[in-house]
Structures are given as structure tokens and as C-alpha cells.
Amino acid sequence: MSTTTYTQTAGTRARVASPAVTAVKGTPSQTGVWVAVSAIAMSFAALTSALIVREGAGADWHRFVLPRILYLDTIILIASSFTLELSRKRFAAAANPSATASGSASGASTARRSDGLYWLNMTLTLGLLFVVGQVLAWRSLVSQGVFLATGPSSSFFYVLTAMHGLHLLGGVLGLIYVGSRLRRNARNAQNSLGTAAVYWHFMDLLWVYLLMVIAIRM
């Protein structure tokens, strides 16, 4: 990197050599996903602080029994992060056939790729299972008579879970897209998988955080 500090002292700027330099850059999609993750984190930080303010504002904050299925959902989502990492490892190994010890490098590579796709599909299935589980949690609350407008705690519960669920469905769409790129063996498809993984793990982490907020406050 060049250090181009200059002091314009009385217009004395003579001409001497200075080399051209190349800026160090990343891929836009990797940068983009981190930027998106910060924005989403900000949204949920705003909602959480709103929750704390709202809890203190009125005497109408009632706790309710959290549906047990939420904990099962949590395990499912955490598991999906692991399966996604398994998938990434398989694709990374498939991309480096020289690292394999076996004789037929391309055969091993194809096997790893189909393995990778298997774990990617598993991730997708677990992600969708999580969403189904969240809907079941809502139904369980509804059967208890806890609705969106029942009280502030239930309002926040539905808003937080719905917003997280929508973002997670976005992640599902992203994974489906990445999966189709991987199947087509598109250029940079593996980078896309890495990008999608950042988002997916963040959704996982965000849910664990939300569950803690919900469990403590509701």
C-alpha cells in the first residue's frame, strides 16, 4: 500500500518516482454478506432494546409458558450449521483432488461432490423443519390463548420469531440457489457456498440469542 501523505509546503512539490500499487480487495459477495449481517444484527438490536424499554414501560408484561418445541427447534438449527459445514468440507476436498490418496482422483472428487450435495440437502431439510417447528410453536401458543395482541410479551414473541423466520427462509432460498450453482458446477460456486454459510451460521447464532432473550424475558 502506498503512503501518500503530503505536506503542501509553500507550493514546493517536485517530481520524483512513486510506484503504482494495487489495492487489496475481497469478493463483493463475501463483503456483501457481512454487510447484510450487520444490518440484520442492527434490526434485532433495535427490537431487543425496544423489548426492554417496553417491558419497563407498563405493568402489563406477563410471562407465558414457552412451547417446548422451541428447544427442539434450536437443536435442529444448530445441527443444520454442522451439516452445512460438512457439505462445505466435501466440496472443498472435491476441489482439491491432488490431496486425495486414492488412485482415481476424478472418481473420488465426484463422490465427494455428491456427498457435499447430500449434506447441503440435509441442511435445507433441517432449515425447513425448523420453520415448521416454529409454526407448531405458534399453534401451541394459540391453543393456550396467547395471540399477537394478547400482551406485549406475546407481541414481541411473534414479531421476533416471525422476523427471524422470514430471514431464515431467505437463507433457505439462498442455499437452494447455491445448490443449483454447485450442481451446474458454476464458476465460484464454492465461494457462494462460503457466503451462504456466513449467513446461515449467523441465522443460527441469532436464533440462540433470541431464544435467550425470550427465555429470560418471557
Added chain:
Amino acid sequence: MSDASAQPEVHHLAPPTGFIRKHVFSLDHKVIGLQYYGLALAAVFIGMVLSWLFRIHLGWATAAIPGLQLFSPNGAPGGLITPEYYLSLLTMHGTIMVFFVLTNAPFAGFGNYFLPIQIGAEDMAFPRFNMMSFWTTFAAFLVMMAAFFVHDGPPISGWTAYATLSSIGKDAGPGEAMGQNLWAVSIALFCIGQLLGSLNFIATTLDLRTKGMTLSRMPISTWAWFITACIGLLAFADLLPACILLILDRTAGTSFFNPAGMVVSDNLQPHSGGSPLLWQHLFWFFGHPEVYIAIIPAFGIVAHILPTFMRKPLLGGMRVLIGCLIAAGFLSYMVWGHHMFVSGMNPYSAILFSVPTLIITIPFTVSTLIFLGSIYGANLRFTSASLFSLGFISVFISGGISGFFLAQPSLDTYLHATYFVVAHFHFVMAVAAIFGIFAGTYFWMPKMIGRMMNEGLGKLHFWLTFIGVYCIFMPMHYLGLAGNVRRYSAFTDNYLIPLIPVHKFITIAALLTGAAQFIFFYNLIHTRWWGVQAPDNPWDATTLEWSTTSPPPFDNFGGRHLVVRQDPYEYSVEGAATDFIMQTATDTIAKH
């Protein structure tokens, strides 16, 4: 990763041939930039007409405006504006101007057009997101405009939409039924559009710079758009959930903002325990950074234009100014409470918000001193662009000084609900940003449409506008000190009646200044079709946008991959053949 892997993201886009892809759903950042600019032009025209309507009402409260009853039979029966309709006009003026003009033009408009070009990129990092960003914003604008045409008109809760006025629905007054719903949906859509835009700006700046374009070689305007994108990313990510909560309170019976036991219009409201202050916190945590989203791009544009017409770099180099803008952006998240000094705040909290508010004046004072110090002794070329840049500095200082007073809770308690605040924010944010837009327009329009704007008309436009805005907003300080409350549709109290002539003066000034803007509209339209062909570099400027044709080709540089070898503002370098050295020039300059 090198840019080899980054380029496929944009490279596969061939120049479009169909009309729709070329001009409507275009992926080209230049077309999208012009679309944003055009949307801002339409919005500013509507916002200006709205201000004329309520200014006439403020000067002559009993005067009917002929024909207005056709537009709103309920709001203006017989052409006479009702107090509620006055509030509707005020709300829409503020909303349109802040969101669809001050955010759209200097940031999304010019930023989209020039950020990729100034860093030597072929397009934004995510062209499809970019297109979605504009069309989401456009949809937001249509939804907002729809509020004029629903039964009870636009909302009356101001551009800040304070709960509970905004959150309890139709009992709160006309415009608070469907009008306010449309407002909330529109702003939520707007947030999504801006988030997509900010994402693009950040990724593009970080990853798509051409060879040699280090961060320290980026033009200051690009820096300003980048900083603004970072601010906007967090600010709109806060306003979006706030709007969702507001929509739920209004439509789903929740009580985020609505307290218990409210009786409005003789109806007990079915809510419990909500906090109206919560909305103010969420809103102003967005709202104060939003002020900087409007002003920092204008700062960048002015700091980009001035060296060109001074023929020398800014005092202290770029780093001090960039540092100031970053500091201001950072501090903007710590001062939201100063908008709430009179909302019922613990006095100790008020001090906590007052101190950073005073600290935030330091980077801005340093910035303006850099401008003034740089101009001192410069061989300034007076063009429309440089005049509007100087005008920007003038109005920013005039508006900034009143900020020192408002930053103090004890003074703000008196001044907050008066015209003093109206004067303050119109100078420091609205007029200053508009001057930045005008400066950018006169400077860059030759590049954007390939034709030179008429300088004579531009200078006439500047002087009329410059004198006009001072006539409009300076007297408002006096009105505020005299205790003239804002957001009243008519002044019937004894102590206010003697102030009405001042309002009449302001109204006449506003009408004349508004009329002067037609010179600008005329100049713009005339230039577009009949202007003199613009050369590639009409101002002898140095940055990359002047290294290409006017207007630039689809891929910005005609297949060339530029290599940047110079800092952005190498003017009047001793020993150079010309008094400017392009960023791509192979000359070598010693740095002391």
C-alpha cells in the same frame, strides 16, 4: 481475492438492447442514478408546491386558494385550508423532502452514478440489488403519493410520526386512518430500498476499485458516499422494525406505543401499557443519522468540487476532512436524545445527550474551517457549481450556529417548539443539502447528459436562490425567539398577531424563491435537448469520471482497465505541463 474473481459478477452483463432493460428496469448504475435523480426532481417539485400552499395559509389564514377544493374537498372546502389539512400538507412536505429528495438525490442519485466511475469500476457490485433498490424506492413513493387520494387524505402526524398520534388510528383525526397506514408502509419500503443501496455502495467501494485506487486515492465524494452508506445501513435497519411495530399497533391491536386508558374522540382506546417515548427513541436513533445521510454526501460533493475551481487541494489534505466526516457519522448515533429534550426526559439524561451534541460540532467546525482556509488565497473560478458550493458553506454555517443554542437543554426547552428549530434544520440540513445537489448538478450534468448547462442561467439561479433562502429562513430565528410556535395553522393569540407580517414576508420570499427554481428546471430541460455538446473534461478536473467520454459508455471506460497512479486532487503541481494531473497520468510527483 484479486479483482479477477470479482469481475465476473459484473462482466457478464452485455449492453442491453431492449427499451425496458435500457431505460426502465435497467441494471446500469448510471441509468439507476439518473432514475433516482429524476425521482428526486419530481418529489422536490411536489414538496415545494406543498410548502407554497401552507405558507400562503400562514400569511393569509382566511384566504381561499382557488381550485384547491378540487384536489381535496374535505381538506380545503371552498379552497380554504382546514387546520387538519394544514398538518397533512406539512407532514407530506417533510416526508417527501427528507426521504425522497434529501436522501435520494445526493446519496442514491449522484452516488449511484459516480461512485463506480470514480473508483474505476464497470458497475456496482450487485446490479440486480441496485435495480431492486430503485424500484422499491419508487414503489414507496407511489404508496406515499396514494395518501393524497384516499378518503380522509394524508396523515397529520408530521414527518416524525410521533406516537400516539400516529399509532391509534382513525380516532386521532383525519388522515390517521388509511393515510397513516400508507405512510408507514411507504417508509418501510423506503428502508428496504435504502438498505439494498447501502449494501451495494459498501461492497462496491471495498471490492471493485481498479488497480492503484487505494482508499487514500479515492475522491472525497466517494468517501462521503461510502461513509453515508455505513450510516444508512444501521439507521434504516433501525427504522424498518420501528415501522413494523407501528403498523402492528395500528392494524393488529398490539400495544408497543399505545398506553392504557387513552380516550380519544370520546372512544376508549383498546390498548395497554405501551410507551409513546419508545417510538421517539427508535425514530430519532434513525432520525439523527438521517440528517447526516442528507448532509455528508453534500459535504463530499462540495469538497470534490471546490479543489477543481480553486485549482489547489483542500487545506490539510483529504485525511482531516475524511476523519471529520467519519467522526461525525460515528457521533451521530449518540445524540438522538437531543430531539427529545422536551419529551419528558430526566435532566441528567439530557446532559448526557447534550455533551456529545456539542462535541459533534467540532468535526463540522473543522470541516468548514478547512473549506474557508482553502478558499483563502485561492485563484477561485466562479462557476454555477463553485457558487453553489460557496453557498453551501454559507448556509451550513448559518444553520450550524443555531445548533449550538439548541444543543443545550435549558435553551432548547424554550426554543424547541418554535420556528427557531424550523430555521435551524432548514438551513443546516435542507437548504445546505439542496445547495450540494445544485452544485453537483451544475458540475456533473455535462458528464451525465453530455451537454453543458447554461452558466448565465445557473448564476442567476444561484443568486436568486441564495438571497431567497436567507429571506425565508433568517426571519424564522426571530419568530422563534419571539415565541412563535411551529405546527400551528393560524396565529390568533394576541402575542402572535404582531408577528403575522413577518410570516407574510416569508411567504412572499418562498413564492419568489420557488419561482426562481423554474429557471433551473428550464436550464435542465433546455440543456438535455439543446445544450452545447460537453467535452470529456470541461472543468480540467483530475478524477476518473473525467477520464471517459461524456456521457460514459455502458461499461464506463470503453473496455479500458484504468490504472490509478495519482492522488485525486493534484492541482497546480510545480513543474507539471498543465495545472492539473489526472489520476491516471503516469507523471510522478514527490510527496514531502
